[in-house]
Amino acid sequence: MFWPSSAQASTFMPVQASKIAMHVDSLYEFLLWASLISCVLVIGGFILFSIKYKRKSESDRTPYISHNNLLEFLWSFIPFVVFMVVFAWGFFVYREMRTMPQDGLEILVEGQKWNWTFYYKSGKISAGELWVPENTPIKLVMTSKDVIHSFYLPAFRNKQDVVPGRYTALTFNAEKKGDYQVFCTEYCGDQHSAMLAKLHVVTREEFDRWLANDPYKGLSLTEIGQKVYGSRCAMCHSQSDVKMVGPGWKGLYGSSRTFVSGDPVAKVDENYIRESILNPNAKVVVGFGPASAMPTFAGQLSEQEIMAIIELIKGLK
Amino acid sequence: MGTAIVDKNKNYLNEKSGLWSWLTTLDHKRIGIMYMIAVMFFFLLGGIFAMLIRAELFKVGPTLFTSPQYNQVMTLHGAIMVFMVIIPGIPAFLGNFFLPIQLGAKDVAFPRINLLSWYCLIVGAAVVFWSLLHHGVDTGWTFYTPYSISTSNGTTWVVAGAFIIGFSSILTGLNFIATVHKLRAPGMNFWRMPLFVWALYSTAILQVLATPVLGITLLLLVAERVMGIGIFDAKLGGDPVLFQHFFWFYSHPAVYIMILPAMGVVSELIATFSRKTIFGYKAIALSSVGIAAVSFFVWGHHMFVSGQSEVAGIIFSFLTMLVGVPTAIKVFNWVATIYKGSVRFDTPMLYALGFLFLFTIGGVTGIILATIATDVHFHDTYFVVAHFHYVMVGGTLMAIMGGIYYWIPKMFGRMYNEYWARITFVLIFVGFNVTFFPQFVLGALGMPRRYFDYLPVYEPLNRISSVGAWTIGVGFLIGLFVIIQAIFKGEKAPENPWGGKTLEWQTASPPPHENFHNQPVVTAGPYEYR
Ligand SMILES: [Cu+2]
Ligand SMILES: [Cu+2]
Secondary structure, three states: OOOOOOOOOOOOOOOOOOOHHHHHHHHHHHHHHHHHHHHHHHHHHHHHHHHHHHHHOOOOOOOOOOOOHHHHHHHHHHHHHHHHHHHHHHHHHHHHHHHOOOEEEEEEEEEOEEEEEEEEEEEEEEEEEEEEEEOOOOEEEEEEOOOEEEEEEHHHEOOOEEEEEEOOEEEEEEEEEEEEEEEEEEOOOOOOOHHOEEEEEOOOHHHHHHHHHHOOOOOOHHHHHHHHHHHOOOOOOOOOOOOOOOOOOOOOOEEEEEEEOOOEEEEHHHHHHHHHHHHHOOOEEEOOOOOOOOOOOOOOHHHHHHHHHHHHHOOOO | OOOOOOOOOOOOOOOOOOOOHHOOOOOHHHHHHHHHHHHHHHHHHHHHHHHHHHHOOOOOOOOOHHHHHHHHHHHHHHHHHHHHHHHHHHHHHHHHHHHHHHHOOOOOOOOHHHHHHHHHHHHHHHHHHHHHHHOOOOOOOOOOOOOOHHHHOHHHHHHHHHHHHHHHHHHHHHHHHHHHHOOOOOOOHHHHOHHHHHHHHHHHHHHHHHHHHHHHHHHHHHHHHHHHHOOHHHHHHHHHHHHHHHHHHHHHHHHHHHHHHHHHHHHHHHHHOOOOOOOOOHHHHHHHHHHHHHHHOOHHHHHHHHHOOOOHHHHHHHHHHHHHHHHHHHHHHHHHHHHHEOOOOOHHHHHHHHHHHHHHHHHHHHHHHHOHHHHHHHHHHHHHHHHHHHHHHHHHHHHHHHHHHHHHHHOOOOOOOOHHHHHHHHHHHHHHHHHHHHHHHHOOOOOOOOOOOOOOOHHHHHHHHHHHHHHHHHHHHHHHHHHHHHHHHHOOOOOOOOOOOHHHHHHOOOOOOOOOOOOOOOOOOOOOOO
16 A cells, blocks of 8 residues: 555545644645635625626616725735735744754765665665654755756655755654655656655664665575666666667677667677666667666666676576 | 718628738738637647546556657647647737727737737747657656756757747737837727736736746757757756746746736626626726736745745745735625626626636635645645646636637627537536546645656546546537637627627627727726616
8 A cells, every 4th residue: 555554644635754744734724724715705705696696687787886995905905914824834834844953864865867866874775765763853965866856755745856966955754653655756757757765764773773784685696686676777677678768678688789879789798788887878779879868877786786687687588 | 970981891801811811911800810720729739638648647557658658748738738828828819809909999009010929929839849750848848957958859849939939929918018008099098998908918018028038048948958058957067946947937927928818808708797897997907917016026936845945935935925915806806896796697707707716726726835835745746737727727718718709709790609608618617627626636645747657546536537637628629619610600790799898899790900980989997887
């Protein structure tokens, strides 16, 4: 299920995973009531009038009422006061939302087409899965490698654009353990709607264990390859010969490739795959040019992961 | 009346004939009709794309398209509807036809420029469609950098097309300002101008002041793509968010370029069909000007989470609240006009009431989005999609439809079929709410916009929405036939079928080439139903 069972989603809003989400919802609820009352007044008003004053005969005459200054004042001033109230209320909640913690846990977030990478200070790198301890102020420092993305946590009522060439920040404090959805909410092309991630809120102990843990312990190289593939490559490459954003991988190893640049035909071997991962624009395959849509994974994948991917591709005959 | 001998059978339609006489005409009425044909054609295209979008989103997973195809369809729907339908829809079509007549003028101030502006729209549109031959365009109608710098070559063409279309808008605005200032009939002072003219006048100011900013921005974008000058591209040291500032500096006022003329139409409809003096004439007229002025200072409300400074966000939230006030004034004045009126429910009035209904919902949800803390959650979700469709379609398109039915007797001298026209209204109105109301809920539940595919929890509401969209589609198709039938086969219309008081109802249907057989002299306000 999308919404975790640990917290209840209402019919009209996602689960509330933090105090700020609650504050946003109270303001939203006030806005909804105010909206409903205004709609009933206006819509009810004109429906009532137009039925009551339906034309009886073509010789009907109507009174000459040109204006009324008191009414004009009231129906400008009362909405103005309401608008100022919601503005001020919004301001206070927003300030709370945007006040960065002094001593929180900082995590670096990098967006790129079309996945999220999370860098922890311990050196741990995680793709598509953000693990945080509960009841701890978290500060995400975010940037993008290519185009603008946006990091959206519906359960926390919070989002922030992730912009190339600068850092933006987002903070939250999860009060309830559980798994929460992350969306990309700034259109970023082809697989925008697949640029998802999961936020796992766990206890401090579980978090520390996860941080220290080697996720690949006991796995074969191909199994590791499958894991990396799932979180990093699956939105662009299939393991069959189906062409997606990039070429399918079936039968890739050992085949001959021709390039947009007119470079000599090359046979796919370990070095070719390695170069494709670390420097995709060096050799762009015909049919996918002129520039490669593939981002570089230099610095994001460990040597072990690169070898695992190579092993995986080798096995796809 | 005057004594001049006139041929009552001659009018602007039959005075000359042949395609060439239309393509080279300087008559504002004929140019208005040419805009009508162009805009209806673009609307049909944009509408087909809308139907395809809803078909794709009917169920989870790929349905009709691959994601790159979907992104192109979504972009074309937005770009066509905004730049070629909603923006020129009322001013260039209905405004061109009726602004001079309502002022008692023979034509606009610069008839040749008027024709030129039509050709700008057509050439611009052709350039936009040309892009389809160059891998299309998949940026969304907002062309955000740096995505728009790196994506397919079609983008350059679409951006160039939008640039050319911008000139159409600027020239029309210029023409209207000059016409209002210089060509009013004797006795027609500013406080006797119909509210439709006031609305077009405020719009024209926006068109002239804001559109050049879009032009410059689009030129910079083309320069960025073609020459890599590095203003917006972070790789070259540029700032991608700067583009958003430039873009919304135009595109927020453009929102009012789209809605102010609609408000003008609705003022006319409500006064005529309530047969009552409009309530708060000056308040409605000046609130148009007020909206136009404030609208230049609120663009940052599109950028609350873009990385602009928090202080800027808060100021923009405050200023946006201020636009709500003149908007509320208008709505209340319309309702007060109906009070003690003598209301007839002909199709144009149904559309005016439909406008009031939908626009009110669009307006209050606008306040929810202007509130900065709630916007952080709703920004770039379907809540925003629902909101602006309530305002643009529920508002502007309803007003265009109402205006067309209202003025068909004048423009073509023929009546439409009331029965079928009402059926189309019901289909469009009901279909509209079924389509877009669920999208508010989808957005509140967190479904982002511009998504080719979505999580399974969102499926039921998306299905309802798609069914609603097809209902609207059927409604508009029947509506198209009703209009065509009226133009060619409708019953002969009298000069003043609705009992309107503004000047266009004091001349023949259809009007003669020079609009009036005798120069009208104005001695009273536009809505004197005493
Ligand atoms: Cu995205
Ligand atoms: Cu805006």
